[in-house]
Amino acid sequence: MNTxxxxxxxxxxxxxxxxxxxxxxxxxxxxxIYVVFPIFQSFRISLFKWDGLGSLATHGEYIGMANYEKLxxxxxxxxxxxxxxxxxxxxxxxxxxxxxxxxLFLNQTVRGIRLYKSLFFFxxxxxxxxxxxxxxxxxxxxYGLFNGIIGFVGFKPLNVLGDPxxxxxxxxxxxxxxxxxxxxxxxxxxxxxxxxxxxxxARLDGAKGIRMxxxxxxxQLRPATFIAFxxxxxxxxxxxxxxxxxxxxxxxxxxxxxxxxMFEKSLSExxxxxxxxxxxxxILFLIMMVFIGYFLWRMYQDEKATNG
Amino acid sequence: xxxILKATAVSLATLVALAGPAxxxxxxxxxxxxxxxxxxxxxxxxxxxxxxxAAHPALNITTxxxxxxxxxxxxxxxxxxxxxxxxxxxxxxxxxxxxxxGLLEDVSDMWADGTDIANELASTKGALTVDGKQWGVPxxxxxxxxxxxxxxxxxxxxxxxxxxxxxxxxxxxxIASGRKCYTIGNKWLWTGAGWFDYINLRTNGFNFHMQMAxxxxxxxxxxxxxxxxxxxxxxxxxxxxxxxxxxxxxxSLPFIIDGSAGAILMGNFAVSPxxxxxxxxxxxxxxxxxxxxxxxxxxxxxxxxxxxxxxxAKNKDNARAFLAYIVSADxxxxxxxxxxxxxxxxxxKASVDDDKFLNKGFEMLSSNSPGGVAQFFxxxxxxxxxxxxxxxxxxxxxxxxxxxxxxxxxEGVRKEVY
Numbered sequence: 030m031n032t033x034x035x036x037x038x039x040x041x042x043x044x045x046x047x048x049x050x051x052x053x054x055x056x057x058x059x060x061x062i063y064v065v066f067p068i069f070q071s072f073r074i075s076l077f078k079w080d081g082l083g084s085l086a087t088h089g090e091y092i093g094m095a096n097y098e099k100l101x102x103x104x105x106x107x108x109x110x111x112x113x114x115x116x117x118x119x120x121x122x123x124x125x126x127x128x129x130x131x132x133l134f135l136n137q138t139v140r141g142i143r144l145y146k147s148l149f150f151f152x153x154x155x156x157x158x159x160x161x162x163x164x165x166x167x168x169x170x171x172y173g174l175f176n177g178i179i180g181f182v183g184f185k186p187l188n189v190l191g192d193p194x195x196x197x198x199x200x201x202x203x204x205x206x207x208x209x210x211x212x213x214x215x216x217x218x219x220x221x222x223x224x225x226x227x228x229x230x231a232r233l234d235g236a237k238g239i240r241m242x243x244x245x246x247x248x249q250l251r252p253a254t255f256i257a258f259x260x261x262x263x264x265x266x267x268x269x270x271x272x273x274x275x276x277x278x279x280x281x282x283x284x285x286x287x288x289x290x291m292f293e294k295s296l297s298e299x300x301x302x303x304x305x306x307x308x309x310x311x312i313l314f315l316i317m318m319v320f321i322g323y324f325l326w327r328m329y330q331d332e333k334a335t336n337g
Numbered sequence: 338x339x340x341i342l343k344a345t346a347v348s349l350a351t352l353v354a355l356a357g358p359a360x361x362x363x364x365x366x367x368x369x370x371x372x373x374x375x376x377x378x379x380x381x382x383x384x385x386x387x388x389x390x391a392a393h394p395a396l397n398i399t400t401x402x403x404x405x406x407x408x409x410x411x412x413x414x415x416x417x418x419x420x421x422x423x424x425x426x427x428x429x430x431x432x433x434x435x436x437x438x439g440l441l442e443d444v445s446d447m448w449a450d451g452t453d454i455a456n457e458l459a460s461t462k463g464a465l466t467v468d469g470k471q472w473g474v475p476x477x478x479x480x481x482x483x484x485x486x487x488x489x490x491x492x493x494x495x496x497x498x499x500x501x502x503x504x505x506x507x508x509x510x511x512i513a514s515g516r517k518c519y520t521i522g523n524k525w526l527w528t529g530a531g532w533f534d535y536i537n538l539r540t541n542g543f544n545f546h547m548q549m550a551x552x553x554x555x556x557x558x559x560x561x562x563x564x565x566x567x568x569x570x571x572x573x574x575x576x577x578x579x580x581x582x583x584x585x586x587x588x589s590l591p592f593i594i595d596g597s598a599g600a601i602l603m604g605n606f607a608v609s610p611x612x613x614x615x616x617x618x619x620x621x622x623x624x625x626x627x628x629x630x631x632x633x634x635x636x637x638x639x640x641x642x643x644x645x646x647x648x649x650a651k652n653k654d655n656a657r658a659f660l661a662y663i664v665s666a667d668x669x670x671x672x673x674x675x676x677x678x679x680x681x682x683x684x685x686k687a688s689v690d691d692d693k694f695l696n697k698g699f700e701m702l703s704s705n706s707p708g709g710v711a712q713f714f715x716x717x718x719x720x721x722x723x724x725x726x727x728x729x730x731x732x733x734x735x736x737x738x739x740x741x742x743x744x745x746x747x748e749g750v751r752k753e754v755y
Contacts, residue, residue, distance in 0.1 A: 082413055082438030105746070170580045191583040191735075277524060280582040281732035298409040299715070299724035301434055 068314065074307040081295060081303035089304070096308035106282050107309070110290040113197050114266065114316070117286060120201045121208060121265035125257050128212025129250075133242075135213070136220045146217070153210035161274035164203035165190065190276050193283035200271050200284055208264060212257045219253030220246075255327070262320050266313070287313040363393040367655040369400045370421040372408035377609065381677035389662055396655065416440040420649035422656040428464035428475065428641040429712040430550075430719055436467045442646035445470045447657060454664055457684045461641050464712055473645035474664045475683040477673055480698030481531060481638040481713075484607060485600035486593060487622040489516070497624040501539070501567065504627050508576045511599045518576040520598035522589030523734060526727035530714035531602050533730050534638050537564045539629035543636035543709035550717040552755030556726075556748040565744070567629055569737045582735050590614060602626070604640065608694050609679055623697045625705060636708030637701065640716060641683065725750040 040047065075096055079089035100107050135146050152160060168175050170188040180186060189199035223246065231245040247254070269288045272278060278285040278293060285293070287309055293299075295306025373382045379402055390398050401421070403411060408425075415421065416435060426432055435441050447454050448462065448471040455462070461475045490496065490507075493514055498504040508518035523529045538546050541560050548554050554561065571577070578592050587610065592598040594614040601607065611621055628635065644663055646656040662668055669682035674690035681689060681699055689699045702710065715723040729743040 080434055080438065082417070082434055082440060088438060103749075170583075188580045188583065191580050193732075276583065279524065279526075279728075279731065280735065281728050293724075296410060296413075298406075299720040301720055 071307045071310050071314070074304055075311050077304040079303045080301040082301070092304070096305050097312075100305070100308055100312065106285065106290060107287075109282060110285045110287045110309075113284065113286045114313075116197055117201055117204075117265040117268050118262065120198070121204060121261055121268075122258075124205050124208035124212050124261055125254065127205065127209040128214075128257065129216050129254075131209065131213045132216035132220060136217060150210050150214055152207040153214070155207075157207065157270040158274050160203060160207055161271045164199075164206075164271075165275050168199055190284075191280055193280055196276050196280060196284040200268075200275050203275060204265075204268060204271050208261060211260065211264075215253045215257045215260075216250060219250045223249050259324050263317070266317055266320075287316075362395060363655050363658055364395045365397065365655060366652050367396055367398045367423065367659060368421040368650075368652070369398065369659070370408075370415060370424040371400060371402045372405045372425045374402055374404045374408075378678055381672050384677075385663070385668060385672055388668075389659060392662075393658075416647055417649070420647035420651075422646060422650040422652045423659050424645055424647060425476075426473065426643055426645055427712075427716055428461065428473070428643050429716045431712075431716045432465075432472060432643070432645070433467055434720065436472050440648050441472045442648050442650065442653060442656075443470050443472060444474065444646060444657070444660065447471070447474065447660065454661070457666065457686050458664060460685065461683050464641050465643065473643040474660050475641045475643050476663050476669065477678055477680045478639050478641040478683055479605040479680040480702055481535070481602070481604050481626075481640075482698070482701065483600050483602050483624050483626055484593070484611065484694075485622055485624065486596060486616075486620055488620045489596055489599050497622075498627040500627050500631075501629040505570060505574070508571065508574060512575055516596070517578045517592065517598040518571070518600060520578045520589045520592035520601050521581045521734075522584035522586045523581045523731050524583050524585045526724075526731055527713075527715055528586050528589075528603070529730035529734055530723070530727050531604075531638065532568060532734075533564070533726075534711065534714050535602065535626040536568045536629065537561075538636045538638075538708070538711065539626060539633060540564045540567055541630070542633040543711065546636070546711060547709075547717070552719075552722070552751055556744050556751055561744070562740075565733065565740055568733070569740070572734055572737045577734060582731055604638075605680060605694055605698055618693050623694050625701050634708030635706055637706040637710055638713050639681075639702055639710050640713040719754055722750060722754045 074085065074089075076091060076093060077085060077089035078092045078095075079085055082088065131149055135142065135149065167173050168189045170176060170186060170191065175189065176186040187195065189195045227245060227249070228241075231241055236245060267288060268286055269292070272284055272286060272289050273292075276284045278289050291306045291309040291313065294309065295301075295303045300306065369386065371379075371382050373379050382402075383400070386398060386400055390396065412424070412426065412435070416424075417440060420440075426435075432441065448458075448465075449455060454474065458475060461478070462471065465471045465473050465475065485497075489511075493510050495507045495510055496503075498507050511518045521528050521532070534546070537549070540563055545554070545560065549556075549561070578589065578598055581589065586603070586607075589601065590607065590610055591614070593601050594611065594616060608621070612618075625635065625637075644660055646653060646660065650656055664684060666682075666684045666686035669684040669687040670690075672678055673680050673682040673687070673695075675692040675695065679690075679692065679695070681695060681702070689695050711717055715727065718726065726747050729747045732739055733743055
């Protein structure tokens with residue numbers, strides 16, 4: 030009896046400190062099992078030569094940093110994948126201004142605007158696989174709409190997905206379609222929460238058009254821009270399904286990115302190099318960590334500022 | 338239709354029950370994973386399993402049919418995590434990783450000297466042997482070769498090529514008539530590997546090809562370059578359809594159906610979609626890939642598809658009974674006939690269905706392939722080697738001038754794989 034009283038008291042005394050942790054525990058356990066543990070596991074596997082069949086302990090051969098050494102010095106496919114990741118990163122960002130533009134365009138009250146908004150949002154709702162298929166047909170060198178259009182303007186037909194110099198851009202363009210829709214929806218919600226008084230005041234001061242957008246609207250949309258930036262960067266590094274469905278990494282491996290290359294080396298039809306794949310995954314993880322670290326730092330700074 | 342099917346199934350079942358050996362009644366479970374997801378093979382397998390079920394009514398059979406392409410990546414998961422008793426796969430190097438990881442059951446006992454299997458399936462024993470033991474049984478194989486538009490050849494006054502010069506001159510005539518010689522869809526890489534297999538087998542012979550598969554020959558070797566030089570002649574003259582690097586093989590078929598290409602190098606499984614596309618047996622014909630280097634014995638690709646038992650299977654006795662059933666002459670005759678798989682039975686006592694292409698293929702493989710029979714590029718060569726080389730083939734077919742770079746790259750992989 031006495032002890033329970035003491036216990037209760039101890040809990041009561043520390044309630045404020047402990048309760049948040051109690052709420053966090055389920056999430057932390059999940060996070061540890063499904064995120065933190067696999068990260069270390071990947072790193073460990075990346076030090077082995079292992080075909081992914083049978084257990085690591087009996088079938089794996091410890092080779093230290095040899096996988097990394099080969100990746101960074103002798104693997105041309107890895108270089109191509111890394112460059113393609115960079116292209117994705119840069120060109121995918123185009124979805125942010127595009128999304129902003131469409132959001133501004135749709136942010137008006139006319140009859141049926143909800144329908145237009147849903148139509149613009151549509152590509153984000155349908156599966157990436159479907160987007161990939163649609164664009165594959167669009168680019169088809171014989172029957173595709175794309176060659177019809179550029180032929181009409183007077184250009185020679187192009188085999189976008191079959192040309193090693195163009196294939197990556199072709200896939201990125203397909204990826205921009207849903208991503209633009211995503212950025213658009215972020216900006217639309219941002220535009221809803223604009224302060225009408227500020228706009229009104231600016232208008233009285235004679236601000237219009239671009240100046241209004243740049244100096245009054247955009248600063249208020251900063252939170253939306255930040256989120257759009259985060260999801261676009263992460264999305265570009267995660268690009269996989271479009272590549273898999275549209276080009277399968279080809280032609281001759283020219284449209285691979287790191288995530289696809291990792292899959293190909295470790296898990297695909299001919300991929301039996303689990304250790305090598307894990308090394309690619311670790312490098313991709315480190316690249317992502319740079320961005321994620323930056324985002325977390327930014328958010329931390331913002332929070333510090335708002336909390337005084 | 339349904340009742341007819343049912344009736345045939347029942348009558349066949351009784352047939353099997355009567356003809357089959359009076360084996361002990363099987364009980365318990367049997368879990369089968371199949372990659373036969375295309376409509377005809379799927380129906381064939383399901384009918385065969387239904388017959389086995391009818392012969393063993395107390396057996397509880399579960400069948401999973403998995404998409405053929407997806408199966409190739411799922412196999413490693415289900416073999417270790419959720420093992421079926423019986424599964425389909427491919428012979429030779431394609432099964433080696435799983436054998437070495439101890440995931441497939443050693444079935445050498447079924448192949449012991451004097452057994453029916455040893456006698457009737459001797460032709461494929463080598464393809465199923467790793468480390469002196471056998472790891473599965475074959476159920477079907479099929480020929481590769483050139484399927485061509487006989488009507489177009491006749492219109493242009495061409496005949497089946499007897500050697501490489503004929504092949505090239507035929508092709509010139511074909512191009513002069515505004516057509517392409519060969520259609521190919523090389524997005525998934527293996528179709529180009531078929532061309533490499535044949536040109537290499539004809540240029541350098543079966544033994545050389547197998548030495549390459551074993552990693553004993555450098556890819557920059559002058560003999561290998563000669564293979565590519567021959568292939569390059571066809572590519573540079575515009576023999577192949579354009580943009581083949583991003584078509585799959587099904588997408589390449591319309592070109593031969595509408596006559597804008599004269600022929601295709603493919604396995605016998607292409608016959609059924611070509612017939613469905615509207616080509617009659619008068620229009621479509623088959624010939625063996627012609628000789629290139631005089632004196633090199635003809636050798637063919639004839640991939641064998643197989644059944645295996647998982648090492649982690651729970652009902653191995655039932656699984657062995659099923660394997661014995663699937664290799665029996667009756668079952669193989671039935672499943673390979675033109676209405677079902679439309680391929681060749683491995684069992685020497687099974688009969689080949691009376692189909693134009695099956696007859697030609699069977700005759701070619703049994704009497705006109707003295708050099709040897711290969712499985713296929715990606716089954717004979719180790720996985721990583723195959724992947725890198727096939728990517729090189731795909732590039733070579735579009736940019737034949739990149740050959741040196743391609744061969745250096747493949748050679749780099751060879752040094753690491755073996």
